[in-house]
Amino acid sequence: NAGVTQTPKFQVLKTGQSMTLQCAQDMNHEYMSWYRQDPGMGLRLIHYSVGAGITDQGEVPNGYNVSRSTTEDFPLRLLSAAPSQTSVYFCASSKGLASYNEQFFGPGTRLTVL
Amino acid sequence: SQELEQSPQSLIVQEGKNLTINCTSSKTLYGLYWYKQKYGEGLIFLMMLQKGGEEKSHEKITAKLDEKKQQSSLHITASQPSHAGIYLCGARGLLMNYGGSQGNLIFGKGTKLSVKP
Numbered sequence: 133n134a135g136v137t138q139t140p141k142f143q144v145l146k147t148g149q150s151m152t153l154q155c156a157q158d159m160n161h162e163y164m165s166w167y168r169q170d171p172g173m174g175l176r177l178i179h180y181s182v183g184a185g186i187t188d189q190g191e192v193p194n195g196y197n198v199s200r201s202t203t204e205d206f207p208l209r210l211l212s213a214a215p216s217q218t219s220v221y222f223c224a225s226s227k228g229l230a231s232y233n234e235q236f237f238g239p240g241t242r243l244t245v246l
Numbered sequence: 247s248q249e250l251e252q253s254p255q256s257l258i259v260q261e262g263k264n265l266t267i268n269c270t271s272s273k274t275l276y277g278l279y280w281y282k283q284k285y286g287e288g289l290i291f292l293m294m295l296q297k298g299g300e301e302k303s304h305e306k307i308t309a310k311l312d313e314k315k316q317q318s319s320l321h322i323t324a325s326q327p328s329h330a331g332i333y334l335c336g337a338r339g340l341l342m343n344y345g346g347s348q349g350n351l352i353f354g355k356g357t358k359l360s361v362k363p
Contacts, residue, residue: 174355175334222288235279235351239288
C-alpha cells in the first residue's frame with residue numbers, strides 16, 4: 133500500500149491564483165481530512181469527509197473547497213489564493229471515526245502564496 | 247471546543263538524559279495519539295492510548311494515559327539525537343455534525359525537542 137499520498141510537495145502561487153492540492157489513499161478509508169500547520173498554531177482542521185459524497189467544514193474552512201467523489205480521493209481547492217494561506221497542508225485518513233482508529237498522514241504540501 | 251495543551255513548548259536536553267512531555271485536555275479524552283514530526287516532514291505515528299491507565303512503550307519512548315486527569319505523558323529514556331523533532335499529541339474531538347465520542351483529531355501545538363550530542 134502507498135498509504136496517503138499528496139501532490140505537489142511544494143507550490144508557489146501568486147495572490148489570486150487558484151490551485152488544487154491532491155490527496156489519495158489506497159487503504160479504503162472512509163474518513164479523510166485536511167489540516168494546515170502554521171508556526172505556533174499547531175495543526176488545524178480545514179475540511180473533512182466521512183465518506184464519498186459527504187464533506188463538512190472544520191475549524192478553518194474559509195478560502196477552501198473540497199469534494200469527495202470517490203473513497204480514494206479528497207482534493208482541496210484554493211479558489212483565490214491569499215498570502216494568509218501560506219502554510220504546510222496535510223491530508224489524513226482513517227478507517228473510521230472511532231477513537232481506536234489510527235489516523236494516517238500524507239507527507240504534506242508546502243504552499244507559499246506571494 | 248476541546249483544546250490540548252502541551253508542555254513544555256520546547257525542550258533542550260543533553261544526550262543520554264531522560265525527559266517528559268505532557269499533554270492535557272480541556273475535555274474528556276477519547277483516545278490519545280502521539281506523533282513525531284521532523285522539520286519539513288510529515289507526521290510519524292508513535293502510539294495510541296485508549297484506556298485510562300494504559301501505558302505503551304516503543305524502544306525508549308513510553309506514553310501513559312491518565313483519564314481522570316485528562317492527561318497523557320510521553321517519556322523518553324536516555325535521549326539520543328535521533329529523538330529530536332516536534333512531538334504532537336492528538337485527541338479525538340467532537341465533529342460539529344457527528345457528535346459523540348468519535349470525531350476528528352484535535353492537536354496540541356507541539357513540543358520541540360532538541361538533543362545536544
